[in-house]
Amino acid sequence: MNKPFSQATRADIRLAGATTLGGSAGNAASLLQIVLERRFAGDWESVERLCLPHFVHNPGDVEIAWQLACAQWRRHDPVSAERTMRIADAAIPGNANVAAALAQFVAEQGRYGAARRLYERALKLVPSATTPAVDLAELELRKGDWHRGWARYEARLARTDRAHNSVVSIMSRVAPRWNGQRLEGRTLLVFSEQGNGDDIQMMRFIPALAARVRDEGGQMVLACRRSLHPLFARHYQTCIEIETGAYALHGKPDYCLPMMSVPFALRLKPGQVDGKRYLSADSSRAAAWKSHVRERTPRTEALQIGLVWRGDPAHRRDAQRSMTLAQLAPIFALPGVVFHPLTPAGPPLPASLPHCDLTGDYRYGFDDVAAHVSALDAVVTIDSAPLHLGGALGVPVYAMLDHVSQWAWGTAEEQRWYDSVTLFRQPRPGDWRPVVERIAAALESMNAMREHATRR
Structure with a gap:
């Protein structure tokens, strides 16, 4: 889901109830402090480098195992993350948190049947555990088992670590x-x-x-x-x-x-659930934004394409869903396209790229975003709020999905939620190139159809 970190179902910093075996407790605590500092800085390479030697000699330190596995996962290597947690699981069998963490990294590879069994094992160990219950619910929703999935998803509301001001x-x-x-x-x-x-x-x-x-x-x-x-x-x-x-x-x-x-x-x-549009932009605001786009775009004859390539860095899966500008090179190489960033205060697009950043003119939140999007030819976006907004408005959306993505997008490239949304999924974790190349081809085709219609 598009959930902020503060509302994530898993405490994505520490592994609650973790047990440590072997090694000096003081040394382990000092190491964990350094690891957490690097983690907060987003330096996942250092987290992995710091954790690995300690973990090799202390496989029962599941807190360090969790930090190591998270670093491996964030670096698009869920296979290594799974291996790390399996070693911890063998060292301390019967730990529900370890079983749930192991299930997460198995699910991140798209092995949903094996992940289900691990989540069920974690819940058998601790029936009241909320993290594996919610994660299993999302797996059931992904697979279309909504009878069990929606009921089980209510477990998220039983969390005891929720902030007083949430x-x-x-x-x-x-x-x-x-x-x-x-x-x-x-x-x-x-x-x-x-x-x-x-x-x-x-x-x-x-x-x-x-x-x-x-x-x-x-x-x-x-x-x-x-x-x-x-x-x-x-x-x-x-x-x-x-x-x-x-x-x-x-x-x-x-x-x-x-x-x-x-x-x-x-x-x-x-x-x-049907994919029909169910929201609309304010008509007067949409007309104003259409004129605004026409006046501000550097090329009025070009395709006007909304673009979202980065999400909230606090999101649990942001490392999986967000992209770099370099990864979008095949799209940026297209002639006849002007790109419109849709996320305010995001990193700027390069000056050499035809683009039109109007996010500084948003005054009415998503009502302005809706009007802006409605004035464009299509939206190219990662799995974030503009994907849902474009789909709800009936605007063409090309969705760039990481290998697993949110539960609503199922397991392939078909979805029931929005008729105007086309999914493009990574064939393997971290591999954006096939996704971007396919979207570039789709935009090229859209441009060719537009030019053909203009000549008629």
């Missing part, structure tokens, strides 16, 4: 969680829980849930983050900005429901 903690103090109680005469508050992309993806189900609440004689209020409010409020009017804390604006809430629980509340099945 949105789920705050909402638990506003009103009790809704578990299907009758809503006659009552108010249900549905709230933003995870990333912007998750909210956009789940927004399609808000009308169906609201209709059910109305049929029961209740009312539903949507509390979304400020950046999404203008876009969402146009499609569901009983909508507030979650940051204001004005949860009782439409009546004191009787129950709360996190947005990622809406499919579970609806008992959603895969066949009930």
Whole structure:
């Protein structure tokens, strides 16, 4: 998912409950401190170099094993990460955290059957563990087992390490969680829980849930983050900005429901999802952005292509989904294309590349992004919020997926969520070249069709 680090289902810094065997405890603690400093700096090569000698002599130090495996995974080597955790697992059998970590790195290779068995083993060891339960739920959702997947995904809400000021903690103090109680005469508050992309993806189900609440004689209020409010409020009017804390604006809430629980509340099945557009840009803002693009682009006759190549570095899987500019070289070599970055405050595109950065003109959050995207010919993006936004708007999207990616994109290059989205998946972890070359060919074809239509 597009979830920020603070809301990740796994504590991606330390392996909770890890056990250390062998070696000096003081030396191990000192090493771990240095390792964590390098980790926070994003220096994964140093993390691997520091951990490996200690791990060779102390395979039972599963905390160092976890740090080593994470470094290997972040460097696009899940095979080595799996090997590291298997050694730790042999040294300390029966550790549920190690089994869950091992399952993660097996899943990162696309070996979902083996990963499932490892997650189930971890849950057998500690039935109340949330990390393997949530990871297994995402695996079930990926494979289309939504009956079990959505129910199991509720385990994320049972985490005990959630910060006091996290949105789920705050909402638990506003009103009790809704578990299907009758809503006659009552108010249900549905709230933003995870990333912007998750909210956009789940927004399609808000009308169906609201209709059910109305049929029961209740009312539903949507509390979304400020950046999404203008876009969402146009499609569901009983909508507030979650940051204001004005949860009782439409009546004191009787129950709360996190947005990622809406499919579970609806008992959603895969066949009930279609790819039709369900959001739209504000018409006047879209017209203004169309003129803005035409006035600011260096080449009006060229394809105008939205581009996202980097995500939030705090995201659990950002090392897998984000790209460098050098990896986009085949796309940048295309003639007749102007690129429009879609993420504010991101790294700049080179001056030699035809591009038009209008992100400094965003004033209304995703409502401006929606209008901007609607004025373009297509969007090329990694697995991030603009992918979901483009799909929800019905804009052509070429999605550059890492080998595994978010659960919603399944296991191949087919998806049910958005008719306008085409998936391009890495054939192996870290291998972006085939993806970029195929998208370059698609853009070249789009340009040729455009030129042919112009000549007619």
